[in-house]
Amino acid sequence: MNTITPRTLKGFRDFLPEDMKVRQRVIALFRQVFESFGYEPLETPTLEHADILLGKYGEEAEKLIYQFEDRGGRKVAMKYDLTVPTCRVVAQYGDKIPLPFKRYQIQPVWRADNTQKGRFREFFQCDADTIGSSSMLADAEFIQMGLEIMKKLGFTDYYARINNRKFIDGLVQYAGATSEQFYAICIAIDKLEKIGLEGVIGEMEKKGVSAEVIKKIIEVVSLKGTNIELIEKLTKMMVNIPIAQEGLSELSTIFSYLKTAQIPDELYTFDLSIIRGLSYYTGPVWEFTVRDGGVGSVAGCGRYDKLVGLYLGRDVPATGGSFGIERLFEVIKERGLLKDEANKLELVTIFSSDLVQQSLALVNTLRNQGKSVMLYPDEKAKLEKQLKYANKKNIETVYILGPEEIANKQVKIKNMKTGEQTVAKLSR
Amino acid sequence: MNTITPRTLKGFRDFLPEDMKVRQRVIALFRQVFESFGYEPLETPTLEHADILLGKYGEEAEKLIYQFEDRGGRKVAMKYDLTVPTCRVVAQYGDKIPLPFKRYQIQPVWRADNTQKGRFREFFQCDADTIGSSSMLADAEFIQMGLEIMKKLGFTDYYARINNRKFIDGLVQYAGATSEQFYAICIAIDKLEKIGLEGVIGEMEKKGVSAEVIKKIIEVVSLKGTNIELIEKLTKMMVNIPIAQEGLSELSTIFSYLKTAQIPDELYTFDLSIIRGLSYYTGPVWEFTVRDGGVGSVAGCGRYDKLVGLYLGRDVPATGGSFGIERLFEVIKERGLLKDEANKLELVTIFSSDLVQQSLALVNTLRNQGKSVMLYPDEKAKLEKQLKYANKKNIETVYILGPEEIANKQVKIKNMKTGEQTVAKLSR
Numbered sequence: 001m002n003t004i005t006p007r008t009l010k011g012f013r014d015f016l017p018e019d020m021k022v023r024q025r026v027i028a029l030f031r032q033v034f035e036s037f038g039y040e041p042l043e044t045p046t047l048e049h050a051d052i053l054l055g056k057y058g059e060e061a062e063k064l065i066y067q068f069e070d071r072g073g074r075k076v077a078m079k080y081d082l083t084v085p086t087c088r089v090v091a092q093y094g095d096k097i098p099l100p101f102k103r104y105q106i107q108p109v110w111r112a113d114n115t116q117k118g119r120f121r122e123f124f125q126c127d128a129d130t131i132g133s134s135s136m137l138a139d140a141e142f143i144q145m146g147l148e149i150m151k152k153l154g155f156t157d158y159y160a161r162i163n164n165r166k167f168i169d170g171l172v173q174y175a176g177a178t179s180e181q182f183y184a185i186c187i188a189i190d191k192l193e194k195i196g197l198e199g200v201i202g203e204m205e206k207k208g209v210s211a212e213v214i215k216k217i218i219e220v221v222s223l224k225g226t227n228i229e230l231i232e233k234l235t236k237m238m239v240n241i242p243i244a245q246e247g248l249s250e251l252s253t254i255f256s257y258l259k260t261a262q263i264p265d266e267l268y269t270f271d272l273s274i275i276r277g278l279s280y281y282t283g284p285v286w287e288f289t290v291r292d293g294g295v296g297s298v299a300g301c302g303r304y305d306k307l308v309g310l311y312l313g314r315d316v317p318a319t320g321g322s323f324g325i326e327r328l329f330e331v332i333k334e335r336g337l338l339k340d341e342a343n344k345l346e347l348v349t350i351f352s353s354d355l356v357q358q359s360l361a362l363v364n365t366l367r368n369q370g371k372s373v374m375l376y377p378d379e380k381a382k383l384e385k386q387l388k389y390a391n392k393k394n395i396e397t398v399y400i401l402g403p404e405e406i407a408n409k410q411v412k413i414k415n416m417k418t419g420e421q422t423v424a425k426l427s428r
Numbered sequence: 429m430n431t432i433t434p435r436t437l438k439g440f441r442d443f444l445p446e447d448m449k450v451r452q453r454v455i456a457l458f459r460q461v462f463e464s465f466g467y468e469p470l471e472t473p474t475l476e477h478a479d480i481l482l483g484k485y486g487e488e489a490e491k492l493i494y495q496f497e498d499r500g501g502r503k504v505a506m507k508y509d510l511t512v513p514t515c516r517v518v519a520q521y522g523d524k525i526p527l528p529f530k531r532y533q534i535q536p537v538w539r540a541d542n543t544q545k546g547r548f549r550e551f552f553q554c555d556a557d558t559i560g561s562s563s564m565l566a567d568a569e570f571i572q573m574g575l576e577i578m579k580k581l582g583f584t585d586y587y588a589r590i591n592n593r594k595f596i597d598g599l600v601q602y603a604g605a606t607s608e609q610f611y612a613i614c615i616a617i618d619k620l621e622k623i624g625l626e627g628v629i630g631e632m633e634k635k636g637v638s639a640e641v642i643k644k645i646i647e648v649v650s651l652k653g654t655n656i657e658l659i660e661k662l663t664k665m666m667v668n669i670p671i672a673q674e675g676l677s678e679l680s681t682i683f684s685y686l687k688t689a690q691i692p693d694e695l696y697t698f699d700l701s702i703i704r705g706l707s708y709y710t711g712p713v714w715e716f717t718v719r720d721g722g723v724g725s726v727a728g729c730g731r732y733d734k735l736v737g738l739y740l741g742r743d744v745p746a747t748g749g750s751f752g753i754e755r756l757f758e759v760i761k762e763r764g765l766l767k768d769e770a771n772k773l774e775l776v777t778i779f780s781s782d783l784v785q786q787s788l789a790l791v792n793t794l795r796n797q798g799k800s801v802m803l804y805p806d807e808k809a810k811l812e813k814q815l816k817y818a819n820k821k822n823i824e825t826v827y828i829l830g831p832e833e834i835a836n837k838q839v840k841i842k843n844m845k846t847g848e849q850t851v852a853k854l855s856r
Contacts, residue, residue: 017468038802040445068496374466
């Protein structure tokens with residue numbers, strides 16, 4: 001066999017045990033909370049017929065899709081996101097998937113993106129959506145669920161920022177802007193947190209939005225108050241704008257459901273600056289922002305009542321969101337959150353080759369107690385080498401079973417971090 | 429958007445919730461047992477530089493590798509198995525992966541295989557291996573682990589069938605066969621269970637093995653006795669064949685470790701007919717056979733001391749195996765094993781739109797009790813429609829909260845399978 005330099009492709013990663021353990025814990029947590037809220041798991045293939053994916057994401061995105069001809073001459077493409085495959089599934093299985101369909105999907109996707117931007121070409125997405133429900137219950141439950149996930153991940157300072165696309169439509173009408181200016185205004189407001197009020201004004205001026213329109217928009221965007229106060233004020237201000245009324249009423253319904261679910265007021269806020277870039281949102285939109293150490297937004301969510309219908313040929317309302325799970329893996333690893341102390345790997349050493357059977361018996365006793373434990377798999381290795389190995393692998397707890405311990409029906413337990421040694425009775 | 433027929437590629441599958449739940453449970457069980465035995469998780473990318481994979485599997489296999497040029501003109505290939513990527517990882521990370529490395533990997537692989545044979549082009553593999561240990565402890569622990577997995581999967585009649593390639597080498601020498609006849613003899617013995625002794629004789633005759641050689645082989649293969657008796661008899665018979673002695677001694681060591689691990693005798697057997705097709709095995713080889721309903725062999729395992737070295741340029745002993753997890757998913761689904769009654773999806777209905785808040789409060793109470801529960805996400809749907817939905821989704825437990833129940837601080841619980849209705853106190 002010829003020698004080949006072992007290496008990974010740019011933008012692709014191996015996950016060694018240390019990383020894998022964090023990833024598995026985070027994924028298990030998402031699964032558990034998703035399922036407790038009645039979302040059910042779905043997985044779709046890595047490869048799809050190319051025509052299923054093409055024409056769905058826009059020209060720029062399409063350039064990033066991995067596609068090729070398979071050995072049978074079929075044009076195939078690698079999964080680019082989880083939304084399009086889910087739409088395909090809903091269209092394909094008919095009655096096998098009764099609507100409303102609450103599904104979650106945690107799988108890798110592939111994008112031939114520029115890796116200089118710190119982006120990966122293979123990364124996990126983590127979506128949960130309710131397809132076939134126009135009720136604000138579906139939106140409110142998702143918001144509640146997202147907050148629970150943030151809590152369970154170990155964050156302490158987080159909240160949901162909620163807006164409604166219908167209200168933004170209404171705001172643009174209220175301000176007297178043209179429909180051509182709609183996106184310019186949205187993009188400007190979306191940057192509010194980053195560039196401040198002055199910045200937003202500047203952005204709109206640059207796009208040729210008139211001073212009068214800008215004034216009205218800023219007047220609204222600068223309003224202060226509790227969620228309920230804001231809704232009351234805006235409902236009065238926009239009394240003649242049906243689409244704004246509709247949006248505000250939806251928000252009001254969501255807030256009432258969150259109250260029933262006993263979500264503390266400070267965990268969610270009506271935030272006029274949340275627009276969400278994607279053009280397919282049609283109703284409530286929200287993000288989850290983690291303030292602990294400036295993590296920032298960790299999920300983009302909202303209602304998209306017109307998208308699924310494009311695949312099905314009939315209108316199917318839908319709402320849900322996507323958690324930035326790769327970012328969460330990183331943050332949780334960095335901060336040492338979600339550590340599973342109970343399930344840490346431990347090592348049983350082999351004192352000498354004539355004492356193998358004793359160590360083997362011990363490792364089985366420990367496993368029966370629910371521990372994850374490795375028996376050093378070399379009966380000829382010196383104890384020193386085995387302890388060094390434990391250190392290299394950051395194994396904290398090491399068991400030593402020499403002739404003296406065996407004679408006394410004991411086992412020596414060494415903490416490799418502190419160097420502390422204790423002795424325990426051998427129980428069989 | 430143009431209409432496109434929703435469909436999956438031949439050999440690729442969607443996993444809808446019912447299947448996914450089985451798959452997740454099986455995978456979680458494997459992870460749990462693997463980790464309890466000190467194997468740690470590893471994942472490698474879907475795409476590799478093609479040269480990493482090519483030249484590793486033989487010509488026939490290579491035709492099945494999905495490969496293409498990516499947008500940067502790199503030759504890339506989709507993962508074909510889990511062994512080669514693991515070898516690459518061990519070669520690539522050096523000290524970051526101290527040996528012995530006990531790793532498991534549960535990921536999909538891709539093969540452009542003939543789907544007529546009931547094969548899939550995307551399927552999961554499930555491997556666990558100890559790399560960097562020549563001790564029989566590593567083999568014995570794997571056997572113990574496999575038996576524990578069979579038990580936890582819910583099988584009742586299963587056992588490990590163990591042999592040793594070194595012993596087979598010795599047998600061929602003992603019988604006086606030429607080294608050219610080695611594989612023909614192995615292939616014949618491997619079929620013992622299927623075609624019987626007569627069949628094995630016929631196969632060998634066809635390959636031109638002499639009557640004298642056949643006689644000696646059959647004499648050995650037909651030996652009966654306990655594991656220990658067989659080893660004793662064979663040790664005497666082949667006293668002058670060092671490689672046979674080595675193989676028998678290794679088996680004897682493994683059996684002594686299994687005894688220490690308190691594995692009942694009937695769960696493992698020295699089975700001379702286990703050869704394992706792959707040419708890279710060098711020592712103990714074994715399979716796990718499930719007799720319940722004729723499931724058959726569910727894992728192929730063995731020691732391969734020469735394979736990893738090919739990638740590293742130095743000898744690295746290794747042992748482990750691959751569980752046929754796709755087959756296990758199917759069998760476990762068919763038999764309804766591993767059902768997680770505690771975590772079954774339940775449905776809270778909405779009696780009428782003015783009683784939404786009460787149902788929302790109930791769903792939160794149930795979730796806090798650890799249940800997976802869906803609130804029907806449509807406050808305008810008739811109760812009848814909601815019950816129909818529960819039936820379609822095979823949801824067994826449905827909660828109904830009408831004005832009467834609310835007045836009595838109760839909730840009606842309907843079992844959709846039996847039709848039975850009970851009433852419980854509403855606790856908040």
